Each structure stands twice: as C-alpha cells, then as structure tokens.
Amino acid sequence: MKKMEAKLLSYIVLWAMVVFFVSASDPSPLQDFCVAVNDSRIGVFVNGKFCKDPNLTTADDFIFTGLNIPRNTSNLVGSVATLVSVDVFPGINTLGVGFARIDFSPNGVNPPHTHPRASEILTVVEGTLFAGFVTSNPDNRLFTKVLYPGDAFVFPVGLIHFQLNLGNTSAVAFAAFSSQNPGRIDIANAVFGSTPPILDDVLTKAFQVDEDVIRNLQAQFRTDN
Structure with missing residues (x-):
C-alpha cells in the first residue's frame, strides 16, 4: 500500500512539474x-x-539556414550571439521555441545577461566554456560548470547568466529557448547605458562607489557619448 501511495505521489509531482513548465512558456498555439x-x-x-x-x-x-556560418567576434567582449526569434524565423510563431548560435573568440565572454521570457539550454559544439548563473535574492548563489563539446547546461528563466571561453581557440555553442521571443537584458548596458541615464545618486548608493566611478562606467556603455 505504501509503495502504491509513493508511486501515486511521484506521478502527481511529475505532472505538477510538467504543468508548471508549460505554464511558464509561451501560450499554447490555437x-x-x-x-x-x-x-x-x-x-x-x-x-x-x-x-x-x-x-x-x-x-x-x-x-532557417545559415547557422553553420561562423560569426565575427572582433568586438570588445569577444563573442556574438545570433538569435533566431520569430522576427527572423516566422515559422516558429506561437510554437514557444527559439534558438541561437553563440560564437566566442579565444578568451571571449558572453557577458552577464538575462532572458526575461525564457529558460535556456546551452549545448557546446566546439571549445571549452565556463558557464554559470546566479539565483535571485536573498541567496544570490552562483552555480558554475566547465562545459566541453557535447555538454549541455540550463539557465532558468530570468536569472543572470554568462559564458566564458577558457580556451586559446574559438568556441561555438547553440542555445534553445522556451519562447519565440526570449528577450535579452545585458546587465552592464542596461544599468550604465540606459537612455536617459539612471541618476548618479541611485547608482552611487546601489554600488557604494563615488560619482567618478559611475560616470566612467557610463562613458563606456552610453552609445550617445
């Protein structure tokens, strides 16, 4: 009897997890x-x-074609993410999926960012990546792993995450999203490069630094400077 109860409970938990995941993604197609x-x-x-x-x-x-083509990573961070959302692939509209190719130069980084509308599963194809995410308040726990070709790592929806190429050669990864339009918020760009800029008083108190540090960071991330 206890075994049956335990088995029934496991089914209920599994079903609850499935319902939760479905409800957290895009609405079901009609x-x-x-x-x-x-x-x-x-x-x-x-x-x-x-x-x-x-x-x-x-x-x-x-x-959709072209994801086999290496991207130009000659930028300040040494990476480029090619997002395939509904805006460039109309056929995925209402299907609740999206994907991306991420190219890394040696030591390149995909900076800390979030996807407000999607969880992400990242699969490494070439190279070695150091990947991680940070949980929400109050714990702010950091989970990290070194990933090799064939490894996959999941980033829960909305959490800050990143990848760093640990190798001396280029790296490539592919990501799948639980949304046709996952969105992306780069943390540094959003905080220090917003238009109009966030008040210095807000940032100096939030980061516990003086105004010169804040203005120096804003000068690097503001596109209208």
Missing part, C-alpha cells in the same frame, strides 16, 4: 501553425502575430 506576417491584409488568424493564410503556407516557411 492551430497547427501560424507563420507570422506583417501585413494584416493577407493574415487570417491572430495568435501573437498576424498569421499567414494556411493555404498559402509552404515548406519554406519552416526552414
């Missing part, structure tokens, strides 16, 4: 597919975006 179009005159359904008439849909609407 039809088989909804290829996004910008022109409402040729759209017949609305589900997130205007949908292409299913009778006009072809196999070409469900393919």
Whole structure:
C-alpha cells in the first residue's frame, strides 16, 4: 500500500512539474501553425502575430539556414550571439521555441545577461566554456560548470547568466529557448547605458562607489557619448 501511495505521489509531482513548465512558456498555439506576417491584409488568424493564410503556407516557411556560418567576434567582449526569434524565423510563431548560435573568440565572454521570457539550454559544439548563473535574492548563489563539446547546461528563466571561453581557440555553442521571443537584458548596458541615464545618486548608493566611478562606467556603455 505504501509503495502504491509513493508511486501515486511521484506521478502527481511529475505532472505538477510538467504543468508548471508549460505554464511558464509561451501560450499554447490555437492551430497547427501560424507563420507570422506583417501585413494584416493577407493574415487570417491572430495568435501573437498576424498569421499567414494556411493555404498559402509552404515548406519554406519552416526552414532557417545559415547557422553553420561562423560569426565575427572582433568586438570588445569577444563573442556574438545570433538569435533566431520569430522576427527572423516566422515559422516558429506561437510554437514557444527559439534558438541561437553563440560564437566566442579565444578568451571571449558572453557577458552577464538575462532572458526575461525564457529558460535556456546551452549545448557546446566546439571549445571549452565556463558557464554559470546566479539565483535571485536573498541567496544570490552562483552555480558554475566547465562545459566541453557535447555538454549541455540550463539557465532558468530570468536569472543572470554568462559564458566564458577558457580556451586559446574559438568556441561555438547553440542555445534553445522556451519562447519565440526570449528577450535579452545585458546587465552592464542596461544599468550604465540606459537612455536617459539612471541618476548618479541611485547608482552611487546601489554600488557604494563615488560619482567618478559611475560616470566612467557610463562613458563606456552610453552609445550617445
């Protein structure tokens, strides 16, 4: 009897986890597919975006090419993320998925950032990455792992996370998201490069530094300087 109760409880917990995950992703689609179009005159359904008439849909609407091409990582951080969201791949509209290719130069970093609308699973294809995320208040625990080709690491929705290329050669990873439009907030850019800028009084108190430090950081991240 106790074994049956334990088994029933495990089923209930598993079902609760599935329901929670589904409810945390994009809304469920209302039809088989909804290829996004910008022109409402040729759209017949609305589900997130205007949908292409299913009778006009072809196999070409469900393919995206070019993720095999290395990206240029000659920037200040030494990485570039190529996001494939619904805006560039209309066929994933309403399906609750998105993905990205991330290229790293030697010692390149994908800076601390968050995806406000999606969890992420990162899979390393080439190179060695140091990856981690920080939990929310009050603990702010840091979880990190060194990842090798074939390894996957998950970043829970909304949490700050990052990756660093530990090798002396380029690295490549692919990410999958639980949203067609996961969004991205780069922490440093958002705090020190906002338009208009956040008041110095706010930042000096938040970071416990003087105004010169704040202004120096703003000068690096503001695009209108």
